[in-house]
Amino acid sequence: LMRTIAVLGGGIGGLAASYYLCKTPQVTKVILLESSSRFGGWLWSTRRSDGAVFEHGPRGIRPAGAVGRNTLNMVKDLGLEAEILPVTYSHxxxxxRYLYVNKQLHKMxxxxxxxxxxxxxxxxxxxxxxxxxxxxxxxxxxxxxxxxxxxxxxxxxxxxxxxxxxxxxxxxxxxxxxxxxxxxxxxxxxxxxxxxxxxxxxxGSGPSPVVPPGPLAQRSVKESWAQWSLRRGVESIPESITEFLQQSGRVELRRDAAVKQISPSASGWTIHLEDGVVSADHIISALPAKALSSALPSSCQPLIQQLQDIHTVTVAVVNLEYEGSILPVTGFGHLIPSSEDRGILGVVYDSVPFPQHNRPDTTTTRLTVMMGGAWFDEVFGDPDTVMKEALLETATRAVQCQLGVTTEPSWSWVALQKDCIPQYYQGHFRKIDLMRSFIKKNNLPLSLIGSSYEGVSVNDVVFSGRTAVEELLGTKF
Missing domain, CATH: 1.10.3110.10 (protoporphyrinogen ix oxidase, domain 3)
Structure with missing residues (x-):
């Protein structure tokens, strides 16, 4: 019987792991430690009082494959089915989907x-x-x-x-x-x-994990969904999991609880926080690789080295709202090759897949401009000193040039998502193998989940939480 499991990081990965831990009777207590003042990590939605919804992180989620079915099964279990906004393949x-090449939009x-x-x-x-x-x-x-x-x-x-x-x-x-x-x-x-x-x-190219489709996943196949969101934005998922965990009575949820240091103890680990310590038999870390590396004890040196070697990029996400219907084309959005414009990655035409997130009373167009990534520092300078005004200016200018929009946005929001997407460089699989074998060889009561290791999508991260719990407890969900 596992007594206490500490989950580090209250983003979607840590929340999903805690959710699966609550689904089994084998665990007495779960302690979820989040360094910021909110749960949900990169799943972050703004709901304006007039009914408009804007996403500052992931938006549409794909239902396809085992990992897609798994997320839909969880969403159904959390009682969110009525909230779902599906986008079908015929939509x-x-x-x-467009590419902006040679100063022109081209339909793929x-x-x-x-x-x-x-x-x-x-x-x-x-x-x-x-x-x-x-x-x-x-x-x-x-x-x-x-x-x-x-x-x-x-x-x-x-x-x-x-x-x-x-x-x-x-x-x-x-x-x-x-x-x-x-x-x-x-x-x-x-x-x-x-x-x-x-x-x-x-x-077909080999085995994939077996996840039986629940009623919602079955519906997604029958209605041929390409992607889906939720009426109040994707942040509804972490909010619902948080509520589920509170009601379970087995989870201690701690915000503003940054992990400073982790040290081995007789029974597992001692986790040092700003104010006090937490003891746990096992740690499931959903922290970014670099954050975990700086908290681990020096006895984990080879692991620390591999973790530090996983790089991330910063993305500026600029949400824009325009009065009226301003798009010259209709579709999901457009992407831009690095040869065309290094700084602007693409523009999502949010109003097209999810008109339900528009302000209800009048016609508006919502766009999201994605900027930077691997080119952030080169184009915009140091993320710590860059001015949001400059990012907004670049984003609105891009919309003017690329979509021929002549008006200024009536509302905007600039979110600077620092180190939000891990980069799996060539040979990444070797780092993962080395980490997993070090943990196994040294019998460390530690599981690694989240976007740093084996998939950056919301579905991948949720599934990594499930897999870690199954491996830890020898159960199958």
Whole structure:
């Protein structure tokens, strides 16, 4: 029987781990320690008094795959089903995604027609790249950069424009540094197992975790959802988990409780806080890798080294609201390759997928401009000294240039998300292997979860919490 488990970090990872710990009778007590004054981490929504909702972090969540089903099962269990806002595959936000290249918006090719014709900004039909791809020999290396992988298999043009943009949209990162094996395991495995992306996608590329779909996940398949959000924004998820944990009576929730130092004790760990200590039999750390590394005892040196080696990037998220309907196109948004504009990663047309988050009484358009990432310091300078006014100015200018919007926004919000997305550089999988084997070899009562290790999406992070609890207690949910 596990007596006391301390969960470090009250973002979605730590909250999910605590949620799963509460689902089993084996745990007497859970202590959740969060350094800030709120739970939820990067899941952060502003709900204005007039009914408008703005997201300063993740927005639409994908229902696909085992990890997607898992999150939907949790959301259903938390009683949030009535709040869900689904976006189907047939919705214009799912069908229309744009690239801003050569000072122009281009709709991304989709469907068979899009592959058979030459669709700018591409110089030839993509069907040729796909046909050739089946014949490309598989790589002998155990990892490579995303850019190298896609250049090799699908050609330089696709890698330079589409893949470069995608990595900026998903990881706010540089496709030339990011690991294909860790960032896109599906594609890496497709090549390893089937010798081709195309065949891997068609035939499947290996086992995935078994998560039976609950009623909500079944509904998402039946109605073919591409993504979903919640009526009051995605912050409803951490809020509901927090409420669930409070009602369970087994969880001690502590805000403003930064972990200063962790030291081994006879029964497990002593965790030193600003004011006092906490004892635990086991720690589940949902802290960013660097934050954990600075709290661990020197006896964990090899682990500390690997943790410090996991880098993160800073993203400026600028929410803009405009009066009227101002978009020249309709769709999910547009991404921008690094060759076009290094500082602006992309613009999400929030009003298109989620009109329910608009102010109800009048027509408005909500946009989010994503900026910086791997290029933040180069373009905007040190995140600690950058002025929010300058970021807002850059964002509104980008909307003017790229979308031809002539009016000024009627409302804006600049969120500077420091170190928000871990970067899985080439060889990342080796760091993870080394960490896990050090923990195992030394029998450390420690589990590592969260976005630093095996997936940065909300779904991945929630699932990492579930997996850690299953492994720790030998249970299956």
């Amino acid at each position: 214009v936000a799912s069908k229309n 090719p989709s469907g068979i027609r899009g592959l058979l014709h030459t669709v700018p900004p591409f110089s030839h039909p993509l069907v040729f790249d796909i046909a050739k791809e089946i014949l490309v020999k598989k790589s002998k290396t155990d990892d490579e950069s995303i850019h190298s992988f896609f250049s090799r298999r699908l050609g330089k043009e696709l890698a330079d424009i589409a893949v470069d943009s995608l990595c900026r949209g998903v990881f706010a990162g540089d496709s030339r540094k990011l690991s294909v094996r860790s960032c896109f395991p599906l594609f890496y495995n497709a090549e390893q197992r089937r010798g081709s992306l195309t065949l891997g996608m068609l035939l």
